[in-house]
Amino acid sequence: MSLDPPTYLASLQSNIRQRPIPWDGAVRAGTLTEEQYSKIRAVDKAKKPDQRKQIVQGDLDGYRLLFVGASGKPSVIESAGQHANVIQYILVLLSDLLDDVPSLARALFTNPDPYQHFLPLLRSSNNEDPIPLLTAHALASLMAAARDESRPTHQALPVILSYLAGLAKSTDAGLQDIAVQEYSSLLFGRLSRDQFWNQRSETVSPLVKILQTAAGIGNGGNSSSSLWSGNASTRSGGFEGSLGGGVGLQLLYHVLLVIWQMSFEAESIGDELDDEYDIIILYTQLLRLSPKEKTTRLILSTLYNLLEKNQKSLLPTAVLARLPSVLENLASRHLTDPDLLEDLEALKEMLDEYTKTKTTFDEYVAEVQSGHLRWSPPHRNAVFWAENARRILDFENGAIARKLAAIMQQPWDNDKQVLAIACNDVGCLVKEVPERRYQLEKVGLKRRVMELMQSEDENVRWESLRALGGWLKYSFDQ
Template sequence: MISNVYLSDRSLKIRTLTSILPGRTSTPIVIVIVIVIVIVIVIVIVIVIVIVIVIVIVIVIVIVIVIVIVIVIVIVIVIVIVIIIIIARPALRSQGYQRAGLLSQDDVALIQRVAGGKAQAESILQAESDTYADLYVRLLSKLSRNDTLQYILVLVADFLNDKDDRIPLFLSQNDPYSPLLKHLDSQDDFVRSKSAAVISTVISGDPNPPDGVVTKVLAALSALIRNQADPEAQDVGVQCLGSALRIEKIRTAAWQADSKDDAESSKAITGLVQLLKANPSAQMQYQLGFCFWLLTFDTPIAERINARHNIIPLLADLARQALKEKVIRIVVAALRNLVTKAPTENLPAMLVAKLLPFVKTLASRKWSDDEIKEDVEFLVEELTKSFEGLTTFDEYKSEVQSGQLSWTPPHKNDDFWRDNAAKLNDKDRELLKALVNVLTTAQEPLVLAVAANDIAQYVKFCDTGKNSSSSFNRYRSLDSLGAKGRVMELMNHADPDVKYYGLLATQRLVSHAWAA
């Protein structure tokens, strides 16, 4: 028993001693401490992340607020500017005119009534059209400052646009054209263009406008159309001419002016042709087609326009290149007019321009507009009948008149020239002059080579078997028309074909001159 007590005491001492010895820590306590440290670190990291997120959110909110403030400021500035332009500036201008006695208080009140919303202004204009027609004519005749005129011209355009019933009200005023005519020469581009637009609208509702007005309007529109430095002015000019050409008197005047050789006459139609050759935009294509469609309603114009401007190949190319149906529709309608009004003059030229296969292709397409289908079917029928009755000489004549020469069979066929060379002298050498004109004006090597060949063929076969004086007369005739000098120039041309046929024509001219 004593031994057991001794052992128990000894064991207790050993455990007590062991517990107090250094380096002998309890494992559970270490684990707890580590866990606590990790938890603290995680909490700190989470707090830091939360703080960073909060800071980022605050920064984003601040940026959004700044952007909103900037947008609001910009909107306010724009609104203020618009208000100043719409309300303040006209009021300031009107004060000066009131002091000068050019505007009455009633005039100012009338202007301010239509200076607001478009719907409200239109309601007022509809109810008081007479009053505003009188007001606008008076203001245009009195006012002179460009900024004020711009404002009034915009009001006048709004008053007249798509409102044909208001044009008579404008025309019923005392001398309605003079106030607009004087602004056609303005140094301000906007005033000049807007005046042209307004007067074109007005004149389109006048079946018999004064001759002087027609002349000045056509001169102004011609200047706009031919202003190659300003495409916008050209666009305005073509649109305005499209409005004015609705009147037969203006179509006639435009054609007559275009026919004159003097530099002073307006050349609006020539300007249209130049634009047609310049790869116009789709909208310009339509506007040009519309102008030519209107012009072809007049028989005298339909009879001569292709001979003067070679318009049929240009219209054919326009239709081939067109991507919009409305362009094809207006071109086909113009071609139908040419056939209806002057079939003898235009059908052969259409065949030379290869229109028959093209309109057959159009006939196979589906169209949303029945008018296109009817016009295309008409052209197919008429061109087919003309093609079946066309003689070789008719085909050659149309080719020369079109200026589009190529190596079609007649040019190198001796039998053709033996039978037909003398016909070039008919009607005061009309066809010979046309051939020489092609020779002297063409630039394309193919056309030049064919034209030089035809001169050589004409010299060889015309008046064959007759006395030598006829050969001398042919030589002098071609010399006086400028053919001799031109074919001699072609002997030095860069293209070998042109050079060869120029040499051939020169040799025949010289040999026939010596034979005479």
């Protein structure tokens, strides 16, 4: 998918193309050879793209040697050494030629390691140095054009991703957008997507923070608790130029594009993506706010990929996130994009098929297994507990009690109501099935309830007191 280059990068490249370089002096000083200069001059900015293409295609091996060298034949990157103006020009020229002459990329890979002399250029102690940025762009263009998955690419990819991750963590939206667009060009195959996921603390996490900011979760905090608790922004449409936290629509679109590309690995990463980033509730909120069909299309397609490949684990989460009602609201809008409409209908059918067979008990189990509790109807429904408490304790040999214990062991600093809800549920289980108190004690629930009586949160203290009161009542009754 072709994207317009980021403004800052395009401007930088344009300035370097126009910058005069004393080539004759560079040849005399031994910065580059006469042969190298001849090849550079043959395809300089004065030449039209068609002319460039014809020249390079007619001498692919010569241009391979120019850029990546060979044994006993140093590349221009090696020859130029510390001459920054020449290095910058060569990096821009390489990117231009890779765009104009796709066959050049494959030719460069006849060298055993075409990255060897480029990777060191990614390291610079000067944040204003444009060379690492130009290098990352050239190497991303090289990988994307060649669709290469060789051993050298496997080794170079982590280094390039780490550099781009630094840009993605920047507070400069322009640098963030450069990183995200380079990511997009790199995620063409399984190898690059696997490596991107393996480095997710560097690569995925900053992108999720951008999406969280757009969804109205503080300043891109590391939790989606405000979404589950209903405290995030719920406006029905985004602003024309940006969403929550000032995230521009262009940056939002490009981040969504990268996550969509990653969603083609949904079968292997879908569960972890939701476990670690609450991606289903986050995307449901983004769907509410999405101001353009092109962003809505990417959100829907990503959701479909994730849910279709992980129906057992993620469809319950989608229902808890109220995705079905959001899809109903979306269907009432005047939408025209055929791909969007197709994904919308497919998602509705998938969720309808799932929900029509599910009971309140199934919904409760799904909520506990999601790891994030909210005040959904079952928690305060006395009839629900009377009918289902024993069934809950029996479910999968006590799995729900163990999951409640795991949930309660977390501090939930950003969403204390989760602890209050868990205490409520423990109290209901004790009330309805007092003879099974030992099962709850065995997994540590009584001890944790007693600890929470010292909580700073008033609601947590109250619910823990109620739960422990039931425990003591039945203890005294025996």
